Amino acid sequence: TGLANLDLGRATGIAYIMNTADLSSHALKTIGTNLALSFKVPYKDLPRVLFHGLILASIIAGFWLLDSLKDPIVANTIGIEYQPIAKLMSVLTTLFIVCIYDYLTSVVSRPTLFHIVSGFFGITAMIIAALLTDPKYGLPNKDLGPHRLLGWFAFCTIEAYGSLMVALFWSFTNSIMDLEQAKGAYGLIIATAQIGAIAGSTLATNAGFIGISQLFVISSVMIFTVSLLIKCYHLTFRDYITETMKMRVRSVSESSSVDPLLSNLSSGLRTPSGSFDLPSVRTVTSSFDHADDEVFEIDDFNPVSIVPVPTMLQSLQTRLAAFSEGLILLFRYPYMIKVLCVSCLYEVVVTIMDYQFKVLGSHSKVAMSSGVEAGDGFAQLLGHFGQFTNVLSFVLSFFGFSYLVHNVGVRHSLLIFPSVLFLAVLVTNLVPSMWVLFVMVSTLKAMIFSLHDPVHELLYIPTSEAIKFKVKAWIDVFGSRLAKAIGSSICTMAGGHVSTLRRTAEIPSLVIAVAILIVTYSIGLDFDALIKSKTFIGADIQPSSINPIDHVDASKLAVLQELTENYHNYYPNETYSGAN
Structure with missing residues (x-):
């Protein structure tokens, strides 16, 4: 009888804990739903x-x-x-x-x-x-x-x-x-x-x-x-x-010495109103570590010759300007x-x-x-x-x-x-x-x-x-x-x-x-x-740092930014993975 009462007590305690946890979970979900609606x-x-x-x-x-x-x-x-x-x-x-x-x-x-x-x-x-x-x-x-x-x-x-x-x-x-x-x-x-x-x-x-x-x-x-x-x-x-968001913010000076792809885009796709039209990027497939990641295919990728390395004086001027770009x-x-x-x-x-x-x-x-x-x-x-x-x-x-x-x-x-x-x-x-x-x-x-x-x-x-x-x-x-x-x-x-x-x-x-x-x-x-x-300020001078209103385009542009840093390792009309 004692053992039966002990088992009954344990079962009652476990049920009470489970009910309390369910009530807490339900209460949190209700609060969250109300906050989301409010x-x-x-x-x-x-x-x-x-x-x-x-x-x-x-x-x-x-x-x-x-x-x-x-x-x-x-x-x-x-x-x-x-x-x-x-x-x-x-x-x-x-x-x-x-x-x-x-x-x-x-x-x-x-x-x-x-x-x-x-x-x-x-x-x-x-x-x-x-x-x-x-x-x-x-x-x-x-x-x-x-x-x-x-x-x-x-x-x-x-x-x-x-x-x-x-x-x-x-x-x-x-x-x-x-x-x-x-x-x-x-x-x-x-x-x-x-x-x-x-x-x-x-x-x-x-x-x-x-x-x-x-x-x-x-x-x-x-x-x-x-x-x-x-x-x-x-x-x-x-x-x-x-x-x-883990990347650094691109310097304005980089738009003329690095990023040849986006430099071409800034000169060829800028509209009279100052907006910036993104290049054609098609979603191909998905795969990533923590969440599904899109693999993009970039059309009309035409690399140009590398810009000459700046002189020491130009580098110094660029460094000094970096303190007041804003x-x-x-x-x-x-x-x-x-x-x-x-x-x-x-x-x-x-x-x-x-x-x-x-x-x-x-x-x-x-x-x-x-x-x-x-x-x-x-x-x-x-x-x-x-x-x-x-x-x-x-x-x-x-x-x-x-x-x-x-x-x-x-x-x-x-x-x-x-x-x-x-x-x-x-x-x-x-x-x-x-x-x-x-x-x-x-x-x-x-x-x-x-x-x-x-x-x-x-x-x-x-x-x-x-x-x-x-x-x-x-x-x-x-x-x-x-x-x-x-x-x-x-x-x-x-x-x-x-x-x-x-x-x-x-x-x-x-x-x-x-x-x-x-x-x-x-x-x-x-x-x-x-x-x-759907235009935004700043695209005309720093296309490599655009963050459009549409976040899907922003994620695609982030891939472009990464590719243009190492564009000489890639070839036109090839499929690239954002995970790389």
Whole structure:
């Protein structure tokens, strides 16, 4: 009887475990189905989209934690009145960093770019954490002034990390997804990333309990996690498009010295509108290691003579140009200049409003509360600011982005943020209190992360790989820093007096807000025209890096790129395998 009861108990336990597993599996499937329907993402693509969201969540968690600590460090080392000058200095450091990044995009693979950026900033964050505890150089030293180099170094490092890593992530994502995928996926990616943002800002609210230097150590772990997640991503997803993302971005200079096939194509198949017609490529058969891979037959493959080896001077010029290719491409296309304006001009206005809020906040009773160390009260205030911003951003991204781009359209969705920015300028000038600025600045930043940024990322869909990686870095990293520097220079002229700043910046802020509305409307029309005609920007100068809207064509073109590197090993009218 005892043995029978024991067997019955075991059977009951096993059945309970199996039922629980079935219920969990069913619940996860139900959640996944609802997410796919809500964001209009194909169910099979849901794991990839959520993985992108996880990567961005790790980036944003580290950034928001550091960003919440940035101004308290400045306030307690060099003084908050030097913050505008610190932003001006960050432009110079960012210029140097983006030049190195521009060069690296043509030298190393795209996953390696993530590892380099993550490793550099993760180690730097750990060094800053150690220096913050030093009695002479760190926060224990109460002597404020511009001679405190740690404050400048920490500020410039945090500014560079936030811009560069986020820009790299979106360059990578824009290269993998087409417009229809992005309309649904970007909303879910941003919503997932907001969980990391909320976590990072919540940690900052406990600066008084944990300590600022310890929070820097936590942020360094989050930064290192990005590199680990990128490695896991490429181990998990082994489809053809993801595999092609392991290649480096082709340099513009290569279009005239390497790639003779595509050089011929660029001269013979370019259309008057600047679009680029792909060569005839026929699918022959399928076979691959991890997934079915297409074998392509290329028609009209006519190799030409090898271009002469460039001289030493030409090679030097090419190397130097590699540091600024993105900048050259930026000013080559009017469309990209408009993208620059839409992506960066608002930073001038937001920087002015943000400075007003932080000056008032640093001297408020909330920041001066007793019972916390110097700087921790201000850090807690900014932590609550981050919490409010990211919760609002999560709600907007979860319920707003996908609905708007599918039902209102990209062109009209682009106009929402500039309209709110214009209203915010009016309200903050009429009612200039700290809490009004708290609400308005946090609302604007929430809309930037949840609506403006993902919508303006769609503007990069009809562009070449070189523009997605090189030009985007110049726009998002250097352009954004330059815009903030302009806003900071206006703040500097006010001498730290909020009332003077309001009188000085009122008219420029209104003019810039109206200008953004006009440019945004114009680029919305341009974007619709590009999508309708299925043309894209950048094909005329770098055909070897085209990433068309149609990803089937993109995968075929990737095969062409690989073949043209070693075209002398092949013969015309022969069948080639993409796996080789």
